[in-house]
Amino acid sequence: MTSDFPTLGIGVDIGGTSTKAAVIDALGNVIDSIVLPTERGAEGVVSTALRATLALTSSSAISLSDVDVIGIGIPGTVDPQRGTIRYGVNVGIGHDDIDLGSRLTDELGVVVHVENDVRAAALGADWYLSIEHGSVNDLAYLSIGTGIAAGYVERGQLRRGSTLVAGEIGHIPIDPHGPRCACGQIGCIEAISSGSAIERMWPTEDGTSASALYRAASNDDVAAHRLWTGVIGGLSRAVLLLALTWDPEVIVLSGGVATLGDALLEAISERLAADGRRSEFLGSLDLGARMRVIDPSVPLGPIGAVRAAHAANVIPPVPLP
Numbered sequence: 001m002t003s004d005f006p007t008l009g010i011g012v013d014i015g016g017t018s019t020k021a022a023v024i025d026a027l028g029n030v031i032d033s034i035v036l037p038t039e040r041g042a043e044g045v046v047s048t049a050l051r052a053t054l055a056l057t058s059s060s061a062i063s064l065s066d067v068d069v070i071g072i073g074i075p076g077t078v079d080p081q082r083g084t085i086r087y088g089v090n091v092g093i094g095h096d097d098i099d100l101g102s103r104l105t106d107e108l109g110v111v112v113h114v115e116n117d118v119r120a121a122a123l124g125a126d127w128y129l130s131i132e133h134g135s136v137n138d139l140a141y142l143s144i145g146t147g148i149a150a151g152y153v154e155r156g157q158l159r160r161g162s163t164l165v166a167g168e169i170g171h172i173p174i175d176p177h178g179p180r181c182a183c184g185q186i187g188c189i190e191a192i193s194s195g196s197a198i199e200r201m202w203p204t205e206d207g208t209s210a211s212a213l214y215r216a217a218s219n220d221d222v223a224a225h226r227l228w229t230g231v232i233g234g235l236s237r238a239v240l241l242l243a244l245t246w247d248p249e250v251i252v253l254s255g256g257v258a259t260l261g262d263a264l265l266e267a268i269s270e271r272l273a274a275d276g277r278r279s280e281f282l283g284s285l286d287l288g289a290r291m292r293v294i295d296p297s298v299p300l301g302p303i304g305a306v307r308a309a310h311a312a313n314v315i316p317p318v319p320l321p
């Protein structure tokens with residue numbers, strides 16, 4: 001069997017608070033994985049990626065010379081061809097480009113490919129579902145975490161857009177009376193339905209706001225029910241947006257809020273079904289049947305970062321003008 005994967009790859013998924021890294025074999029199996037805290041800022045993310053890679057080679061008793069590619073997934077505006085990242089707000093990176101790819105390649109002596117974290121995870125989901133259920137032609141990946149963004153994979157190829165912001169649907173305004181978003185607009189989907197929006201509306205000590213809000217809403221707490229309805233309304237708009245823009249076969253829900261699993265899937269499906277009863281056209285889209293939640297223990301980010309790194313060696317992405 002031929003494989004999209006190099007012999008051994010290391011994938012590193014740098015998140016706002018923690019970083020996941022994994023060794024991935026030729027068949028896409030996870031050989032070893034670790035999680036460590038993220039250091040923020042330009043120097044912090046370089047140091048985090050180095051520490052994660054070296055900790056992983058040490059724990060899996062492999063040498064860097066055994067590794068064909070290293071892929072990094074990081075939030076922000078990433079130019080995969082130049083290996084640069086900017087506007088990585090969640091990891092403390094501003095408007096100046098950071099040469100993450102070339103700095104890590106120089107330090108590690110292995111080609112390091114950098115990809116936006118949501119796009120990397122979308123590729124990871126595409127691979128995972130292809131192995132589990134056969135090939136997927138069109139896949140949309142909706143990340144519902146601190147922010148909200150989507151990735152789109154068509155026949156194994158990522159869609160990045162002409163200025164690298166394809167899929168930033170969290171910043172589509174849906175409520176002119178909603179809260180102000182960090183991006184400056186009013187009532188963005190992200191300001192209503194993201195993990196950080198839920199934390200702001202329903203704070204908890206231990207960062208479990210989404211499940212606490214869901215439980216309270218299920219127990220007929222009136223305020224919680226109203227907020228939960230708003231959260232689900234925003235997420236169902238996001239799913240509809242993906243469906244009508246790209247018409248994907250599969251829409252994967254992921255990110256911190258999606259750890260609610262079937263409860264989230266059912267709530268969004270019910271909302272879309274209710275909309276579908278009012279519109280024969282929307283009903284005909286059968287969106288509930290297209291949505292999936294993948295077990296959060298599968299490290300989609302690192303797996304997809306390795307796949308992106310390998311794909312970059314075969315088909316170069318289109319550079320920015």
Ligand SMILES: [Zn+2]
Nearest residue numbers: 171181183188
């Ligand atoms: Zn916004």
